[in-house]
Amino acid sequence: MNFLHTMVRVKDLDASLKFYCDLLGLVEIKRKESEKGRFTLVFLAAPGQLEQAQDTFSPTIELTYNWDTEEYTGGRNFGHLAFAVDDIYALCDKIQQAGVTINRPPRCGHMAFIKSPDGISIELLQKDKPLEPQEPWLSMPNTGSW
Numbered sequence: 001m002n003f004l005h006t007m008v009r010v011k012d013l014d015a016s017l018k019f020y021c022d023l024l025g026l027v028e029i030k031r032k033e034s035e036k037g038r039f040t041l042v043f044l045a046a047p048g049q050l051e052q053a054q055d056t057f058s059p060t061i062e063l064t065y066n067w068d069t070e071e072y073t074g075g076r077n078f079g080h081l082a083f084a085v086d087d088i089y090a091l092c093d094k095i096q097q098a099g100v101t102i103n104r105p106p107r108c109g110h111m112a113f114i115k116s117p118d119g120i121s122i123e124l125l126q127k128d129k130p131l132e133p134q135e136p137w138l139s140m141p142n143t144g145s146w
């Protein structure tokens with residue numbers, strides 16, 4: 001079995017593409033519009049996984065935009081989407097300049113959390129740092145309401 005994608009329903013497709021593509025650097029690799037179903041699907045891949053994703057559409061994020069407005073009550077059971085980034089400080093600066101809140105800044109140099117326009121938590125991890133949170137980080141209060 002292989003992991004393929006995570007689907008996220010978005011309220012505003014343009015705002016989401018600005019966030020995931022222009023700000024985070026993901027690349028649109030496929031789009032499907034359904035007149036009958038009244039929705040648009042957009043598959044996004046990370047630049048470092050583009051070749052693989054173009055072959056198998058995985059790993060990707062599948063943005064689902066329903067043309068008719070719906071309320072999406074955020075399920076507490078969904079945690080976050082995590083990305084390994086080249087330079088977490090440079091990316092956080094860019095994110096802050098774009099007016100996006102950094103809910104948990106990269107204090108210990110390797111992990112930050114932000115939220116998408118739909119309030120989806122996004123974890124940013126410095127590429128060459130260990131995945132497991134360092135002890136000091138675990139005891140740090142987070143700045144956002146999680």
Ligand SMILES: C[C@@H](O)C(=O)SC[C@H](NC(=O)CC[C@H](N)C(=O)O)C(=O)NCC(=O)O
Nearest residue numbers: 005007009037038039040041062064065066
């Ligand atoms: C292309 C493949 O990866 C899909 O996930 S299509 C799944 C399909 N999606 C839709 O119908 C999109 C519009 C729908 N109104 C919705 O918001 O999901 C589907 O079966 N969706 C149901 C689901 O729970 O994912």
Ligand code: NI
Nearest residue numbers: 005006007062
């Ligand atoms: Ni899907």
